[in-house]
Amino acid sequence: MGKSICSKCEGEFKDEAGYLAHECAKTGFKPTDPAHQGKRFAKVQEAALARGKARKGSK
Amino acid sequence: MAAATVEICESNGAGEDVSHDVANLNMGSSEETELDPVANPIVPGDNSFEKWVRFHVTDIGTSSLIDNLKVWGEALAAEAALKTNARTAGYEGAQAYDTVNGPLDTDRSATYKYSQAMPTSEPASANLGIGGALAGGLDDAGYSDYLVMQIQTTVSAVAGNATTLSFQYDETA
Numbered sequence: 616m617g618k619s620i621c622s623k624c625e626g627e628f629k630d631e632a633g634y635l636a637h638e639c640a641k642t643g644f645k646p647t648d649p650a651h652q653g654k655r656f657a658k659v660q661e662a663a664l665a666r667g668k669a670r671k672g673s674k
Numbered sequence: 675m676a677a678a679t680v681e682i683c684e685s686n687g688a689g690e691d692v693s694h695d696v697a698n699l700n701m702g703s704s705e706e707t708e709l710d711p712v713a714n715p716i717v718p719g720d721n722s723f724e725k726w727v728r729f730h731v732t733d734i735g736t737s738s739l740i741d742n743l744k745v746w747g748e749a750l751a752a753e754a755a756l757k758t759n760a761r762t763a764g765y766e767g768a769q770a771y772d773t774v775n776g777p778l779d780t781d782r783s784a785t786y787k788y789s790q791a792m793p794t795s796e797p798a799s800a801n802l803g804i805g806g807a808l809a810g811g812l813d814d815a816g817y818s819d820y821l822v823m824q825i826q827t828t829v830s831a832v833a834g835n836a837t838t839l840s841f842q843y844d845e846t847a
Contacts, residue, residue, distance in 0.1 A: 617689035622696045622707065634694055635732060646694060647733035647815075649679045660677035663740075663845035670742070670844055
């Protein structure tokens with residue numbers, strides 16, 4: 616496996632662990648933090664949870 | 675409760691550099707992320723370089739499962755087709771990244787199983803697998819199978835094709 620690159624800040628890391636641990640210079644957050652994805656990502660999360668809940672309810 | 679955090683990643687080069695959270699999946703005559711399609715056009719009759727893309731859960735939060743991955747896109751204009759390995763039936767399992775050549779612009783659909791047309795509306799069920807199966811899921815951080823794509827054109831293709839790809843997943847709290 617080659618390097619891991621953050622497309623937001625263009626930081627390069629030797630492995631994925633380094634990427635996940637970095638605080639992005641562009642967003643100010645780590646990639647594991649939902650805030651890294653921007654404000655609209657909360658709507659994506661809500662919709663995914665709603666679909667999961669609906670499927671669980673239908674089983 | 676904390677929901678999962680996800681992103682789309684693209685792999686490039688024989689050494690497989692992974693670009694995380696890419697802003698676009700522009701395809702053209704160059705093997706690179708976020709390429710400029712005007713500067714790297716596909717010659718009519720040729721193929722784009724393949725895209726090797728994965729859905730990545732960077733943190734699952736307090737959720738227990740991510741599954742039911744779906745991908746679709748608006749149809750390209752005539753004389754150009756977006757081919758993919760994504761499919762709801764007859765899924766051919768996880769494709770292995772080519773660490774000898776990386777993505778190429780030759781038609782390797784028979785090898786990497788991207789013979790399917792990208793669906794133009796939301797599929798009724800999952801069409802991209804996790805762990806090699808459409809019924810697969812992630813209960814922790816991790817990746818989907820590779821979504822392999824290539825634009826294939828005829829000599830009559832015209833410039834300017836664009837489509838919006840949609841990715842969708844279900845999350846169980």
